[in-house]
Amino acid sequence: MKLAMRKLLILGGDGYIGWPASMFFSSTWDVTIIDSLIKREWESMTNGRPLIPVPNIHERVHIWEKVSGRHIDVRIGDIKDAALVYGLLGQLRPDAVIHFAEQPSAPYSMASRDHAVETQMNNVIGTLNLIFAIRDIGIDTHLIKIGTMGEYGTPNIDIEEGFLEIAYKGRKDVLPFPKQPGSFYHLSKVFDSQNLLFAAPIWGLRVTDLNQGVVYGIETKDTECAEGLHTSFHYDSVFGTVINRFCVQAVLGFPLTIYGSGSQKRSFINLSDSLQCIHLSLEAPPKRGEYRVFNQFTEVFSIFEVAEIIEQAGAEFDLQVEIAPLENPRAEKSDHHYNPSNKNLLNLGLCQKNLSDVILREIFRRILKYKDMVNRESLLPRIKWRR
């Protein structure tokens, strides 16, 4: 029966989204994970660590197999190693690849020359190796690439999905959406997108580029199945996303660290919805030669609005939530237009969960349990965009 299943390769399957995705898809796909485990090193180097200690990837799949009866294959390796990528793709011939194996932090990429170069090389070479391997081996594989809504920046026009119809001096064209990425990390994601946009039509590749909003959340239905299946929940200023970090600060009675005025707006998505979106993309693959972009988010908030929602939800837990604006360590617009589209995934059937008391309660409860393990030093931003 296993033999009849479609094959899915998950790059970066040990990560915050990669691990829940690996469990989630293992019910309908024959899943292989590859991960270099370097994220765990990056965490140590930046004094960040997940809230709840995470078993190693071999232990994780072992626990999952005991609980669910589903086997996940694990390979350890770095996709910057072309021989490894060619070997693995040639042997597996996967029907689809989900590519999470990138350095995912904007502050990390801004820490120094070394971090900027490492981020751009890691992310760009990994993706190049992947598309060349698919081409050279000659397999018909759907590549799902995780990008970010941050690729667009905050233009003063509506944000469409990957492309924009432009009328200029009496002429028209549909062109790549003009992007304004705000860190060397976000730039690396734009570079990936541009390499994919170029290669897909000339080599006949099937590519879905998911421009994902800021992900938040701690549980999926699978992570709750047994002790040790939780994902790596980050709350530090380098690898933690804003809602997750605010929740930890709220539980600890620390002021929420709003960068600047807090009026900057971002798009957001819950961890479970992220899996749902990837599922929708996998089940409706693009044509050969098609590079398509889905904006993968469910809601838009300003950072200040997020803080207020957390403040309200915290009241139930008797949390006194304070808000403490900090000088913004990033270079970003404060007051701006922000109206991104997510039509493509809605049209595919995305049924979105909103940031609500229910979700926040679940996050608070988890954090409360591990409250004493929080590394307080890691909450404040130390990496600045400007000199």
Add this chain to the structure above:
Amino acid sequence: MKLAMRKLLILGGDGYIGWPASMFFSSTWDVTIIDSLIKREWESMTNGRPLIPVPNIHERVHIWEKVSGRHIDVRIGDIKDAALVYGLLGQLRPDAVIHFAEQPSAPYSMASRDHAVETQMNNVIGTLNLIFAIRDIGIDTHLIKIGTMGEYGTPNIDIEEGFLEIAYKGRKDVLPFPKQPGSFYHLSKVFDSQNLLFAAPIWGLRVTDLNQGVVYGIETKDTECAEGLHTSFHYDSVFGTVINRFCVQAVLGFPLTIYGSGSQKRSFINLSDSLQCIHLSLEAPPKRGEYRVFNQFTEVFSIFEVAEIIEQAGAEFDLQVEIAPLENPRAEKSDHHYNPSNKNLLNLGLCQKNLSDVILREIFRRILKYKDMVNRESLLPRIKWRR
């Protein structure tokens, strides 16, 4: 007196434009060259070599010093080496840097995975090292970066210089021009541009990005001064640009290798005009924090028009010029709108030389002298964009 001169660092000073630029600017600037000499290796690997054998860089500056009395400092090294870049910039504290030190060939970048990765890493890391060194050392240096008109591709709207005012759904913004680069090389140039656009305002850098047309020509006033001062004239299908290659084919009585219909249009500039444009940019530097783009070309032709001009000029030399369309090895539009602007350099005073019989005669005469040294094998394209 030398001590009072402004300091200019030329990266890639051993190259086709880099060497004439080094001589040209040595009359008014204190010039230091750095070059890794890897271009000469790339030439061997692709069976390309300059028409006229080129003395090594130490011999070149020695001949130049004897003829002109002007000294040029030479360093050998790769700007991917951060320590070298930091050391050199810290020691020299140059007023300006001209950055030619990139892998410059689209076909080279398309030859294999290895070539694509090498091109993007070489080009992106070099530029990152440079801007981080300028920032970290804290020098006020004008960076002149050589980009290409090929970054824009061939959109169905007019091509402006770096940016575009877009009106969309009742709102407006000036955004980075949406680019459609046509090879991994052209993509690397776009990545550089995006890194510079991001870093300049937040770090207070002065950056001029010169999006250069296809360069042609063999002589400048300096290369003619003495034997051994000529530049490395490439005519092969990998490193040779189209006009230079056509001239060699015309002289040899070989058909001109037009790719596809020849109706694709490109922008062009003569080698001497390229130096003039860089000079104009150097003498009117941008403000601190300003990233500006100049489209550096003088004329627009279709490839077929170029072939016809060469055919006509060849008649004077009794050259029977034939035109032989080949299946296009590249992926590019055949019939398309093409109306790029070069207002910025015209406003600075660019006084352009047109592709004329005079220039072509000079090129033909040089080629005739070295006719027997042409490597005929290298004229036909072997690298294909599509599988």
